[in-house]
Structure formats: C-alpha cells, structure tokens
Amino acid sequence: MSQTTKNRQVLLIKRPEGLPTPGDFKFKDTEVQQPQEGQVVVKTLYLSVDPYMRGRMNDSKSYIPPYQLNEVIKGGAVGEIVESKSDKYKEGDKVIGMLGWQLFNTVDDSKVTKIDESIAPVSAYLSVLGLTGLTAYFGLLDIGQPKEGETVVVSGAAGSVGMFVGQIAKIKGARVVGIAGTDEKCDYLMKELNFDEAINYKTTDNIKQDLEKACPDGVDVYFDNVGGSISDAVMSLLNDHARIPLCGAISSYNSTDGDMGPRIHGQMIKTRSLLKGFVLSDYADRQSEGLQELGKWLSEGKLKYEETVVDGFDNVVEAFLQLFKGANLGKMLVKVSE
Amino acid sequence: MSQTTKNRQVLLIKRPEGLPTPGDFKFKDTEVQQPQEGQVVVKTLYLSVDPYMRGRMNDSKSYIPPYQLNEVIKGGAVGEIVESKSDKYKEGDKVIGMLGWQLFNTVDDSKVTKIDESIAPVSAYLSVLGLTGLTAYFGLLDIGQPKEGETVVVSGAAGSVGMFVGQIAKIKGARVVGIAGTDEKCDYLMKELNFDEAINYKTTDNIKQDLEKACPDGVDVYFDNVGGSISDAVMSLLNDHARIPLCGAISSYNSTDGDMGPRIHGQMIKTRSLLKGFVLSDYADRQSEGLQELGKWLSEGKLKYEETVVDGFDNVVEAFLQLFKGANLGKMLVKVSE
Numbered sequence: 001m002s003q004t005t006k007n008r009q010v011l012l013i014k015r016p017e018g019l020p021t022p023g024d025f026k027f028k029d030t031e032v033q034q035p036q037e038g039q040v041v042v043k044t045l046y047l048s049v050d051p052y053m054r055g056r057m058n059d060s061k062s063y064i065p066p067y068q069l070n071e072v073i074k075g076g077a078v079g080e081i082v083e084s085k086s087d088k089y090k091e092g093d094k095v096i097g098m099l100g101w102q103l104f105n106t107v108d109d110s111k112v113t114k115i116d117e118s119i120a121p122v123s124a125y126l127s128v129l130g131l132t133g134l135t136a137y138f139g140l141l142d143i144g145q146p147k148e149g150e151t152v153v154v155s156g157a158a159g160s161v162g163m164f165v166g167q168i169a170k171i172k173g174a175r176v177v178g179i180a181g182t183d184e185k186c187d188y189l190m191k192e193l194n195f196d197e198a199i200n201y202k203t204t205d206n207i208k209q210d211l212e213k214a215c216p217d218g219v220d221v222y223f224d225n226v227g228g229s230i231s232d233a234v235m236s237l238l239n240d241h242a243r244i245p246l247c248g249a250i251s252s253y254n255s256t257d258g259d260m261g262p263r264i265h266g267q268m269i270k271t272r273s274l275l276k277g278f279v280l281s282d283y284a285d286r287q288s289e290g291l292q293e294l295g296k297w298l299s300e301g302k303l304k305y306e307e308t309v310v311d312g313f314d315n316v317v318e319a320f321l322q323l324f325k326g327a328n329l330g331k332m333l334v335k336v337s338e
Numbered sequence: 339m340s341q342t343t344k345n346r347q348v349l350l351i352k353r354p355e356g357l358p359t360p361g362d363f364k365f366k367d368t369e370v371q372q373p374q375e376g377q378v379v380v381k382t383l384y385l386s387v388d389p390y391m392r393g394r395m396n397d398s399k400s401y402i403p404p405y406q407l408n409e410v411i412k413g414g415a416v417g418e419i420v421e422s423k424s425d426k427y428k429e430g431d432k433v434i435g436m437l438g439w440q441l442f443n444t445v446d447d448s449k450v451t452k453i454d455e456s457i458a459p460v461s462a463y464l465s466v467l468g469l470t471g472l473t474a475y476f477g478l479l480d481i482g483q484p485k486e487g488e489t490v491v492v493s494g495a496a497g498s499v500g501m502f503v504g505q506i507a508k509i510k511g512a513r514v515v516g517i518a519g520t521d522e523k524c525d526y527l528m529k530e531l532n533f534d535e536a537i538n539y540k541t542t543d544n545i546k547q548d549l550e551k552a553c554p555d556g557v558d559v560y561f562d563n564v565g566g567s568i569s570d571a572v573m574s575l576l577n578d579h580a581r582i583p584l585c586g587a588i589s590s591y592n593s594t595d596g597d598m599g600p601r602i603h604g605q606m607i608k609t610r611s612l613l614k615g616f617v618l619s620d621y622a623d624r625q626s627e628g629l630q631e632l633g634k635w636l637s638e639g640k641l642k643y644e645e646t647v648v649d650g651f652d653n654v655v656e657a658f659l660q661l662f663k664g665a666n667l668g669k670m671l672v673k674v675s676e
Contacts, residue, residue, distance in 0.1 A: 005381035127669035331465035
C-alpha cells in the first residue's frame with residue numbers, strides 16, 4: 001500500500017427521474033481507508049456497470065435495497081489486493097466482489113472471493129464466469145427449459161446476458177432468434193455466435209412481421225431482457241405452453257409514465273413471481289380427482305355454490321351480454337325447460 | 339319425442355366489435371333433427387353462458403376454434419333425453435355436454451355424459467361439479483398453491499369461478515380477499531362464504547389503498563379472472579415468489595384498443611404460457627453447478643464472450659448511462675487499472 005493513499009469515489013447525489021444524467025452523480029476525491037485486522041485493500045481493476053443498477057437508484061422496495069444518497073455506488077468489481085491484514089489473502093491476489101465505484105475498496109476479507117487467472121482473464125469473472133453467465137444459465141435452463149428443435153427468442157441479445165442465453169440455447173439444440181439494436185450487433189450474433197436469425201428492432205418497419213418470418217414455428221421460449229413493445233410483439237407469437245424467463249425490462253427502467261408495454265414485468269422480476277395462463281383442459285386426466293374433492297367439500301358443507309338463473313331460452317343472448325356487466329352472482333345459467 | 343318437433347336456435351350472424359349486441363345474434367325457428375342410429379335427442383334444461391364464449395366469437399386462433407358465422411352457438415348445457423337410438427341412454431336420463439344454444443340437440447351418444455341427480459341438482463353440473471368448479475380447483479391448487487396463512491386475492495370473486503377459488507383457499511387455510519363489483523356481492527362473499535375481506539372495485543376511490551389495507555402482509559396468490567387496472571393494483575402488492583393463475587381477462591374481452599392494463603394476459607391464457615420473474619440469487623445454492631457448466635462450454639469453445647470495455651475510472655458514470663443507449667456488445671465493463 002506504498003503506492004498511493006489517494007482514493008476517488010462516485011456518489012449518488014440525486015435520485016434520477018427518468019434517464020439518469022451525469023448531474024445525479026458526483027466524483028469525490030478522498031483518502032484510502034486504512035485496513036483493520038481481517039480487512040484487505042482492493043485496488044479496482046474492472047468495474048461492472050449493469051442495467052439493474054438503475055433500479056437501485058430509485059427509493060423503492062426490491063430484491064436488493066436501494067442505494068443511499070451521498071454514498072458510494074456499489075456493483076460487481078474485480079481487483080487486486082494491495083494490502084492485506086487477513087490470513088486469507090496476500091498482496092497480488094485477484095479477487096471479485098460487490099465493491100464500491102472507487103479506486104480502492106477497504107473491506108472485510110469475507111466480502112471478496114479469490115479468482116483464478118489461469119482459467120480466464122480477470123474480467124471474465126464479471127461476465128461469462130460471473131453474474132451474467134450464471135443468470136443466462138439458470139434463467140434459460142431452469143425456467144425456459146428449451147428442448148431440441150424448439151425456437152428460443154432472446155431480446156437484448158447482444159447484451160451481457162443475452163449473448164450467453166442464445167449460445168446456451170444453441171448448445172441445447174434450439175433454433176435461436178436474437179433481437180438487438182444495431183446491424184453490427186445482429187451481424188455479430190449471426191456470424192460469431194451462430195444465431196439462426198437476428199432482428200434489428202431499431203431499423204425494422206414491422207418487428208412482428210420480421211419475427212413471424214424468423215420464427216415460422218412460433219416461439220417456445222422467450223428470454224426477456226427488455227419488456228415494452230418488443231415483448232408485446234414476441235408474445236403475440238407464443239406457442240402453447242411457452243416459457244418466458246423474465247430477466248430484465250430495460251425499456252422501462254427509465255420510464256416515468258408507467259406504460260411501456262407489459263407493465264407487470266418490473267413487479268414480476270422484483271418479486272420473482274410466477275404467472276401462468278391455463279385452461280381447464282390442461283387437467284383433463286385429473287378430472288376425477290377434482291370432482292371427488294369438490295363433491296366431498298360440497299357434502300361436508302365446506303363449499304357453497306350460487307347460480308344466477310335467467311328464465312327462458314329466448315333470454316340466452318341477453319344473459320350472455322349481462323355477464324359483461326357483472327350481473328351474475330356465481331354461475332350464470334339459462335333455464336330452458338323444467 | 340311425441341311432444342314436439344319444433345326447435346329454436348341461436349345463431350351467431352356477426353362477429354361482435356367490442357361489446358356484443360343483440361344484433362350479432364339471430365333466433366331461428368326450425369325442426370328438431372331426427373336421430374340416426376347411435377344418436378339421442380336432448381331437450382335442453384339449462385344453458386351455461388360464460389365469458390370465455392366472447393373469445394370464440396372472434397375469428398382468431400385460441401385453445402378452442404372460433405364459432406362459425408350462421409351456425410348455432412355451442413356451450414355447456416344439461417338436458418334430458420327425450421328420444422334415444424342409443425343403447426347407452428333411455429328417455430328421461432339427464433345428461434351434460436357441449437351442446438348448441440337450442441331447445442333440442444340431436445347428437446351422437448358420445449357427445450353427452452350422464453349425470454346423477456341424487457348428488458346435486460342438474461344445474462350444479464354446470465357450476466360447482468362442472469367446468470367452473472374444476473377450473474377453480476386446478477388453477478388455484480396446481481398453480482396458485484396457497485399455503486396456510488398466506489394471502490390469496492381473487493378478482494371476479496363473486497363470479498362462477500371466483501367464488502370457488504375463495505372457498506377452496508379458505509379450506510386450505512389462507513386469508514382470502516375478494517374483489518367484486520357490487521356491495522351485495524361483497525356482502526355475500528364475506529357473510530355467506532366467509533371471505534376475510536371484499537372490495538367493491540366500482541365504488542372505491544383508491545383500489546390500491548383498499549387492497550393494502552385488506553392485505554397487510556402482501557399478496558401471495560392472485561387468482562386473476564379480470565386483467566386490466568384491477569390486476570395492475572393487485573400486482574403492485576405481490577410478495578416474493580407470488581403465484582398468479584391467469585384464468586381470465588374479462589376486462590379486456592371486449593376491448594378494441596388493446597390497452598387495458600396487462601396486455602399480455604389474453605395471449606398467456608390462450609397459450610397457457612408460463613412467465614416467471616427471477617433473480618440470480620434464487621439459485622445461490624446451485625452456483626457451482628452453473629460455473630462448472632459454463633467453464634466447460636468455454637473451454638470446449640462452445641461459448642464465446644464479449645466485453646465492451648470503457649477505459650478509466652472517471653468514465654464510469656458515462657459507461658453506465660451508455661447502457662440505456664445500447665452502446666454495449668456483451669458485458670459493459672470499466673477498466674480502472676492494469
């Protein structure tokens with residue numbers, strides 16, 4: 001730690017409204033904090049900047065707490081130990097952790113994990129062997145569950161998560177269609193990563209038409225990084241029992257009007273909720289189980305039912321129309337005959 | 339079949355735009371069709387009118403084919419066999435099936451199922467022991483999976499499915515909050531069906547506030563029959579790992595502008611798709627599995643990665659802002675130090 005005692009930090013000084021501006025942040029020159037017993041000083045090598053950080057800049061409940069005003073912004077980072085008061089690390093060790101946007105982080109040794117440069121360069125631990133690679137891996141394979149020959153669409157396809165999603169889907173034998181925002185990115189996806197199709201959503205006249213052409217057999221898995229109108233278009237092509245890992249909604253992170261396509265995305269991600277469309281026929285082979293339970297509860301007096309009965313066949317149309325006015329309590333029936 | 343030979347039918351003569359009107363339908367007087375060998379003539383006792391039928395009136399692909407113009411509308415019905423050319427049925431038998439909106443249906447004996455009046459009145463086979471009871475049963479228990487003490491919110495709560503959902507959730511020990519459109523319905527839910535709370539969405543000034551009060555511990559299961567702005571309000575209160583069986587979206591069935599709150603509902607139901615928010619930390623205990631697979635694919639050359647590296651700590655804010663312009667290919671990193 002002989003090199004320097006000068007530190008430099010980035011603080012969040014204002015909660016952004018809409019798109020963040022440089023004025024929401026402040027650089028602050030300060031001193032490197034001296035390490036206590038069990039602590040290390042980490043010189044920052046790479047900082048990861050990620051869309052999810054925009055969410056933490058709002059003062060709202062989510063899966064991670066919001067950033068505090070006038071404090072150093074935190075995110076994924078790799079660095080080198082330049083001073084150690086820990087048995088676990090020596091100077092020169094390369095480590096990864098959730099660290100501050102500053103030149104030097106002085107932290108407990110439990111806050112960082114050693115990385116092995118012989119497997120991949122240190123920066124890879126912030127991408128393929130880090131949060132983004134793992135996010136693609138679990139989101140796609142655990143929720144999306146692509147099968148050989150199925151069609152996987154990924155939005156934000158040239159982004160840090162999207163490009164792994166597409167590649168892993170190819171490894172699993174799926175047809176892969178990527179959506180990205182420049183021709184260069186689309187070229188990269190098709191030529192370098194062997195995506196089957198890539199659509200530039202910024203230059204297309206009709207993204208739905210392009211998607212239909214790129215997905216002649218519909219969409220089985222939609223790995224969604226963006227939300228908004230792109231997702232609307234993809235969702236119109238879903239096949240039965242499609243799966244949609246909701247990973248991000250970057251199109252709405254800076255939205256102030258709350259209406260950027262599927263509005264529920266943000267809330268679903270925050271809460272890791274599951275939403276599933278269903279129709280009764282999906283359970284055709286379990287019908288007798290259902291009837292048995294319902295009948296039992298009915299006979300035990302645990303279950304009541306109610307009918308709104310409209311009398312006379314000639315009132316069947318009117319009865320149907322009344323449904324949309326909420327005129328029924330319980331099941332709406334038309335009594336035609338005794 | 340001595341009683342009559344006069345039949346009366348309801349045909350769909352126009353595809354409704356928005357809310358259906360009586361002019362979209364036509365009554366037609368005709369003769370009862372004579373049964374062939376293996377057929378029965380069923381005199382209609384009760385017809386079921388259901389919101390999902392609105393969807394079949396559109397000419398669009400869904401889980402059941404659309405109604406054809408100038409043909410008899412079909413739906414759930416119970417009736418009595420008045421003439422039988424089948425070994426399976428005799429006159430007087432009560433049956434259920436998907437039958438036409440007409441006074442007499444002449445159908446193959448395989449199209450109907452005998453019902454037992456000693457268990458429940460015939461009309462119950464169109465509600466609690468029929469499609470609506472079963473829909474509530476499987477949707478709530480298989481997708482919603484309410485646990486004792488959890489909070490279940492159901493919209494369209496006084497409707498044919500909703501009232502079973504709430505009651506089954508109570509049987510399973512959940513706190514149940516219903517949303518309905520009249521004070522009478524809300525009274526019924528609380529007094530007769532023992533719902534914990536009921537909210538009249540038509541008279542409330544602030545449904546979100548009412549929901550917050552009714553759900554002090556948030557929402558674990560939202561059984562959604564309606565979609566639209568009611569669902570927006572409920573979704574803002576979801577707890578982590580909430581489950582949302584999407585059963586219906588009646589608020590949008592007659593919509594022509596395509597923007598009635600969560601727009602994706604209709605498509606999700608049609609395709610029985612699954613949408614699940616997730617964050618990487620949900621898979622914390624499987625991280626080593628993920629890293630192993632990613633590392634293997636990387637070393638086998640099956641997985642490529644890409645970084646967009648911005649040089650210099652002082653550019654960290656700008657790099658972050660560039661994310662929202664899509665400036666990155668792959669992972670966006672800030673290189674701070676060698």
